[in-house]
Amino acid sequence: MDVVTGIAVGGVTLVVVVVVLLAAGFAVLFRRRQARFSTSRTSPPLSSTPRGDTSIGALGRTAGSLLVGLDDAIRDGDAEVGYASAQFGPDRAQPYADAVAAARAKLTEAFRLKQLLDDATADSAQHQRQWTQQIIALCEQAAATLKSQDESFSALRAVEANASGTLTEIRVRIASTAARLDAATAALASLASTYVPSAYAPMVHHPRDAEKLLAEATTAVDAAAPTISQGGVNDVSEVLRQAGLAVQQASQLLDAVDRVGHDLVAAEQALTAMRGKTTADLVEAKTQRDAAPDADTGAAIIAAIAGVERALAHRPAGPSDPMAELDHLGDAVNALDLALASARNQTERLSHARAAYAGTLVSVTSQIATARDYIGQHGAGVDARTRLAEAERQLTIAQAEVDPVEALDAVRRAVTLARDSDALARYDSMGSR
Secondary structure, three states: OOHHHHHHHHHHHHHHHHHHHHHHHHHHHHHHHHHHHHHHHOOOOHHHOOOOOOOHHHHHHHHHHHHHHHHHHHHHHHHHHHHHHHHHOHHHHHHHHHHHHHHHHHHHHHHHHHHHHHOOOOOOHHHHHHHHHHHHHHHHHHHHHHHHHHHHHHHHHHOOOOHHHHHHHHHHHHHHHHOOHHHHHHHHHHHHHHEOHHHOHHHOOHHHHHHHHHHHHHHHHHHHHHHHHHHOHHHOHHHHHHHHHHHHHHHHHHHHHHHHHHHHHHHHHHHHHHHHHHHHHHHHHHHHHHOOOOHHHHHHHHHHHHHHHHHHHOOOOOOEOHHHHHHHHHHHHHHHHHHHOOOOOHHHHHHHHHHHHHHHHHHHHHHHHHHHHHHHHHOOOHHHHHHHHHHHHHHHHHHHOOOHHHHHHHHHHHHHHHHHHHHHHHHHHHHOO
């Protein structure tokens, strides 16, 4: 072999080695996120409980594992839909969006059944077994739907020839998302001058976390760019996908910062309206107190009036948490409603329910979003996810209900469930540390 040939061979070898090392580096950089996708998105962990064990306890453990895995898979699927839409266009991404929606419908029904198993009503052994088996079947069907679309998109990406265009699109998204970082940081600083830290605490690290995700995506695309012409699209398609997902997640974190500001303003407005309506309700309550048919009814109304008056008197002079105040006043009003239920005529009940519903809707929407974000970032056990799914279902029922009283009852159930979900998720997170 002459010297020139030796140099040429050595050069080619060097290029191959560099490409291999870059690919290995990408795998290391994203292995945690990829692992989550490969384990939760393709199919929930079906092997967590031996198939031969058909006891209710074993079936329950399998159902719980499947619910957690499918819930994570659908969350990741939402991010995948966003990235697929940006990469291939909305029309080509629609089958995946439809698959995620179908899987979510099955998950919602599975969580409804899990809530029935968890509620205070005792269930027969037959019902426990039947509902648990239905949960398992629903999760497996949904997982199969997601897996089918996942494989379809993997094949599509494998033959995708526009790696250069995808790279450019991701760089544009990185830049546009990074341009939002300063505004998000400034928004949190502005919130700090008006609200107590607990009002926006779940979002305080979102700009930092988003910046970290964007840095990961930038590192990946910078490293992938030189290999596109040298190694071909198959060497970088997965890296570009993961970079796109990182940008999508960063954008969602910044969206949450925007949302909390809007939620707090909406809570202030709802609180003002509820204060006015509740002050007027106290006049009626005091009339009913004086006309109470028996001592017990009168005592219940007196106690409820006192609770409402305390809630109305609680007005912080400095920074506040309007969401917490709205919840506090809402709980007091709920107690007053119960005390006055038999004394109110139908017109009064409907009028009051409409006013109370508006304030409670603001609260539950924010609480559900906060719990959903926390579970999405930190994970949670099946109980927390079940309560969240049921809270979302009750909110859907409330929004579709034409009877204001029934709608108010449903939205209040959603509030309780959302609180329970958030508390359970945070407890799970502490236990896993």
